Amino acid sequence: xxxxxxxxxxxxxxxxxxxxxxxxxxxxxxxxxxxxxxxxxxxxxxxxxxxxxxxxxxxxxxxxxxxxxxxxxxxxxxxxxxxxxxxxxxxxxxxxxxxxxxxxxxxxxxxxxxxxxxxxxxxxxxxxxxxxxxxxxxxxxxxxxxxxxxxxxxxxxxxxxxxxxxxxxxxxxxxxxxxxxxxxxxxxxxxxxxxxxxxxxxxxxxxxxxxxxxxxxxxxxxxxxxxxxxxxxxxxxxxxxxxxxxxxxxxxxxxxxxxxxxxxxxxxxxxxxxxxxxxxxxxxxxxxxxxxxxxxxxxxxxxxxxxxxxxxxxxxxxxxxxxxxxxxxxxxxxxxxxxxxxxxxxxxxxxxxxxxxxxxxxxxxxxxxxxxxxxxxxxxxxxxxxxxxxxxxxxxxxxxxxxxxxxxxxxxxxxxxxxxxxxxxxxxxxxxxxxxxxxxxxxxxxxxxxxx
Amino acid sequence: xxxxxxxxxxxxxxxxxxxxxxxxxxxxxxxxxxxxxxxxxxxxxxxxxxxxxxxxxxxxxxxxxxxxxxxxxxxxxxxxxxxxxxxxxxxxxxxxxxxxxxxxxxxxxxxxxxxxxxxxxxxxxxxxxxxxxxxxxxxxxxxxxxxxxxxxxxxxxxxxxxxxxxxxxxxxxxxxxxxxxxxxxxxxxxxxxxxxxxxxxxxxxxxxxxxxxxxxxxxxxxxxxxxxxxxxxxxxxxxxxxxxxxxxxxxxxxxxxxxxxxxxxxxxxxxxxxxxxxxxxxxxxxxxxxxxxxxxxxxxxxxxxxxxxxxxxxxxxxxxxxxxxxxxxxxxxxxxxxxxxxxxxxxxxxxxxxxxxxxxxxxxxxxxxxxxxxxxxxxxxxxxxxxxxxxxxxxxxxxxxxxxxxxxxxxxxxxxxxxxxxxxxxxxxxxxxxxxxxxxxxxxxxxxxxxx
Ligand SMILES: [K+]
Ligand SMILES: [K+]
Numbered sequence: 080x081x082x083x084x085x086x087x088x089x090x091x092x093x094x095x096x097x098x099x100x101x102x103x104x105x106x107x108x109x110x111x112x113x114x115x116x117x118x119x120x121x122x123x124x125x126x127x128x129x130x131x132x133x134x135x136x137x138x139x140x141x142x143x144x145x146x147x148x149x150x151x152x153x154x155x156x157x158x159x160x161x162x163x164x165x166x167x168x169x170x171x172x173x174x175x176x177x178x179x180x181x182x183x184x185x186x187x188x189x190x191x192x193x194x195x196x197x198x199x200x201x202x203x204x205x206x207x208x209x210x211x212x213x214x215x216x217x218x219x220x221x222x223x224x225x226x227x228x229x230x231x232x233x234x235x236x237x238x239x240x241x242x243x244x245x246x247x248x249x250x251x252x253x254x255x256x257x258x259x260x261x262x263x264x265x266x267x268x269x270x271x272x273x274x275x276x277x278x279x280x281x282x283x284x285x286x287x288x289x290x291x292x293x294x295x296x297x298x299x300x301x302x303x304x305x306x307x308x309x310x311x312x313x314x315x316x317x318x319x320x321x322x323x324x325x326x327x328x329x330x331x332x333x334x335x336x337x338x339x340x341x342x343x344x345x346x347x348x349x350x351x352x353x354x355x356x357x358x359x360x361x362x363x364x365x366x367x368x369x370x371x372x373x374x375x376x377x378x379x380x381x382x383x384x385x386x387x388x389x390x391x392x393x394x395x396x397x398x399x400x401x402x403x404x405x406x407x408x409x410x411x412x413x414x415x416x417x418x419x420x421x422x423x424x425x426x427x428x429x430x431x432x433x434x435x436x437x438x439x440x441x442x443x444x445x446x447x448x449x450x451x452x453x454x455x456x457x458x459x460x461x462x463x464x465x466x467x468x469x470x471x472x473x474x475x476x477x478x479x480x481x482x483x484x485x486x487x488x489x490x491x492x493x494x495x496x497x498x499x500x501x502x503x504x505x506x507x508x509x510x511x512x513x514x515x516x517x518x519x520x521x522x523x524x525x526x527x528x529x530x531x
Numbered sequence: 532x533x534x535x536x537x538x539x540x541x542x543x544x545x546x547x548x549x550x551x552x553x554x555x556x557x558x559x560x561x562x563x564x565x566x567x568x569x570x571x572x573x574x575x576x577x578x579x580x581x582x583x584x585x586x587x588x589x590x591x592x593x594x595x596x597x598x599x600x601x602x603x604x605x606x607x608x609x610x611x612x613x614x615x616x617x618x619x620x621x622x623x624x625x626x627x628x629x630x631x632x633x634x635x636x637x638x639x640x641x642x643x644x645x646x647x648x649x650x651x652x653x654x655x656x657x658x659x660x661x662x663x664x665x666x667x668x669x670x671x672x673x674x675x676x677x678x679x680x681x682x683x684x685x686x687x688x689x690x691x692x693x694x695x696x697x698x699x700x701x702x703x704x705x706x707x708x709x710x711x712x713x714x715x716x717x718x719x720x721x722x723x724x725x726x727x728x729x730x731x732x733x734x735x736x737x738x739x740x741x742x743x744x745x746x747x748x749x750x751x752x753x754x755x756x757x758x759x760x761x762x763x764x765x766x767x768x769x770x771x772x773x774x775x776x777x778x779x780x781x782x783x784x785x786x787x788x789x790x791x792x793x794x795x796x797x798x799x800x801x802x803x804x805x806x807x808x809x810x811x812x813x814x815x816x817x818x819x820x821x822x823x824x825x826x827x828x829x830x831x832x833x834x835x836x837x838x839x840x841x842x843x844x845x846x847x848x849x850x851x852x853x854x855x856x857x858x859x860x861x862x863x864x865x866x867x868x869x870x871x872x873x874x875x876x877x878x879x880x881x882x883x884x885x886x887x888x889x890x891x892x893x894x895x896x897x898x899x900x901x902x903x904x905x906x907x908x909x910x911x912x913x914x915x916x917x918x919x920x921x922x923x924x925x926x927x928x929x930x931x932x933x934x935x936x937x938x939x940x941x942x943x944x945x946x947x948x949x950x951x952x953x954x955x956x957x958x959x960x961x962x963x964x965x966x967x968x969x970x971x972x973x974x975x976x977x978x979x980x981x982x983x
Contacts, residue, residue: 374910375906375910376903376907379899379902379906383899406892413889433865436888440891447835450831451831454827454828455826455827458827461915462827462913462914
C-alpha cells in the first residue's frame, strides 16, 4: 500500500484525485470481500453487481441494498460489512493514516493534505493528533454503544454471543450512519422499544454531527474552568442547522401525518416515529417503521432532508448542512439589503458563500438528472419512490421505499455513482475536476445583464 | 387611475411594491370582467375561484385553466381574455405608461422607474421611446400573425369572421405566450398542419425571446450598412441560452420517446412533436398532442424546462434564461479554477452572479415547497402531474397533464400565487421584500468554514 502511494506520488496526482483513487481501491477490495464464498450463508449466491452495490453502499456508509443483508451474508460477512463501514465511515484517509502511525511512520505534508481533503479540514496544525483523536473517539462511542446494546439485547436474543453480535453490528451501523441491519427489517423489531431507538438516535447524531464538533466538545469539557472556550463558527453553524433540520423534519412529519399514519396513535408513538425518522433522514437511514405507510408529502419532505444530508467532515453525505445554511443565509442577507453574512459575531467569507452556491447548484443538477434518467431506465416505477431512492443515495442515507432490489443494472450503477459522489462530497469532486487555480492574465470590460 | 397613483406616491411605496399593487389591481379587474354574465356562453356558470384563476392565468399569460375556455366563455369573453393577455403580456407598466403618453402626459422619473422594475431594464435613457417601440412591435407581430392565421383558417372554419376570430385569438395567445385556446383542445386540431405549428412557434419565440432582443434586432436591421452594430451581452446570452434549451428539449424528447410515443411515427412527425413541445415549454404552453402520451422522463424534462422559463423582460416566466445561464457558467468557471465569467469578450459582473444564485435558490425552494404542499392538499394525485403543474405555473407556461380542473381551492390558490410570482419574476419579488440597501456600519472578523 505504501509502495502504491509512492508510485502515485510520482504520477503527481492532486490530493483529491488520490482520495478518489483510494475510495475506488476500497470499493474494489470491499467488493472482493463480499464476493468471497465465506461471506455468504450456505447455499446463498450473490450476483456481481449486487456485491459491488453492497460494497459501495457500505463503503459510502449509505445502507441501500438490493439484497436482504441478514439472509444473504454469514457472520463472517457481517464482520466484513462492519469492517467496510468503519473504513468508509471514519474515512479511508484517516484509516490509512492511522495505519501509518501504527507502523511507526511519521506523517508527511502530502498525506496531511490528503486527510485535509477527506475531512475538509482547513488548517494543517495538529492534524495527526486530530486524526488519532477522531478515530479513538468514534471507536470509543462504538464500543460504548455496542456494550449497552449488547447487554440490553440479551432480552431479545437467546445467546450472549448473538446479543453482542447484534449489539456490535447495530452500534457500528448507527455510529457510522451505515444504515445496515442484520435483523432483516432495520429497527422494526424495536418499533415499541424506545430505549433501543434512543441509543440508536444518539449514535446516529454523534456520527453525523461532524468530527470537528465532537473534538471541540471534548476540548470544551477538558478545558472547562480554565478559560472561556471558543467554539468555531463551523461548529456553531452546523450544530444549529442540524438541530433546525431535525425540528423541521419532526414537525413536518407530525403535520403531514396527523390525520393519516398518526391518526390512531398515542402522542408518544407519533413523536417517536416522527423524531426518529427525522434524525435518520440526516444520514442514519435506519427505520422503525415501513416507510411506505407515510403519505406523499412526508416522503417528499424526507427526500429533501436526505438530499441536504449531514455535516461536512462527518460520516454523512449529501449537500451538507453548512452548504445549505450558508446558501440560505445568503438569500436572507440579500433580501434584507445587506451584502455580508453576519452570524455568531463573525462574518462568513465571500469565497465560502460562492462555494455553497456552486455545491447546491451542482448537487441539484445531478439530483434532477439522476431522477430523470432513473425514470427513463425504470418506466414501471413511479416518480416518488425514484425521488426517494436518489435522494437517499446522494445523502448516503440508505432508506428506501423498497425498490432497490427491483432495479436493473443501469439504475443500480446510477445509485452506486450517487453514493460515491454523496460520500466524497461535491466540493471535493469539483476540486477534483478543477485542477490548478488559474491566475487570470487579462480582463474584459464588465457588462451588466438582466437577471430573473 | 391617475388619482390612485398619486395617492400611492404619497404612501411612498417603492417601484416594486407599486408593480405588485398594479398587478393585483389588474387581477381584480380581470376577475370582475370574467365574472360578468356577458362573458359567458348562455347557461354556463363559472365559480368565483375559477374566474379568479382564469383571470390571474391570463394576466400572467400562463394559460392554465380549470374550465374549458372554448365551452365556458362567449365571444365577448374571448375578447376580454385577449385584452387581459395583452395587458399581462406586454406588461401592465408598459400598458399604463402608454396610456399616459396617449393622454398627452409626459412620463416622469418615478413612472420610468416603475417600468424599469417591470421590464428589468437597467438604464433610464430612451425608456419612453423604448416602451412605445415594444408595444408597437408586439402589436405589429400580433397583427401579422392574426392576418396570416385568419386567412389560412378559412379552410378550417365556415365563415370569414369565425376564421379571423380564431386567427386573432391564436395570434395573441401565441405572441403573448398566453397559451389559451378557443378550439377547446389547444393546437390538437392542427397536429398534422405544420404551417399552423410553424407560425405559432415563431410567434411564441418572438414573445419569449425578450423585448430588448427584438428592439436590438430591429435596430440592427435599421442601422445595417452604416456601422458595425454591437449586440448587448444580454441579447447574446439570452438568445444562446434560449436556443440551447430548445435543442436540449428537442433532443431529450427524441431520446426518451424514440421507443415509446415516436415508435411508429415518421421522422417529420416526431420532429414536429419534439420541437414544438420543446419551444412551447419555454413559456408558450400550447400543445399539438395529449401530453399524457409522453413517458415520465420526458415529462420530468419538460418540467425542468418550464421551471427555467423564458428570457427576462419578455412575456414569459420562470427562473429566466439568463439567471440559469449565469449560474451554470459560474459553476463551470469555478470548476475550471477561474474566478470571473468571461463570455462574448465581456465579463459578467459579480453582482449579477450573486443575484443569479439567489434567484435560482429561492426559485427552487418555492418550487419544492409548492410541490410538497400540493401533494399534501391533493393526496389522490401522484407526484409527476403535480411536479408538471407546479413547474407550468411557475414558468407561466400553462400546459398541464389535465389535473387543473380536479384541484380543490387551496391547491388552486397555490397555483395562482405561483403564476403571479413566475410572471413578476423572483428578482423583483426579492427586491420587493428587500427594501432599502443598508449601509453596513460595522464588521465582524471573517471566519472560514467547511463547505459540502
Ligand atoms: K446511511
Ligand atoms: K403560457
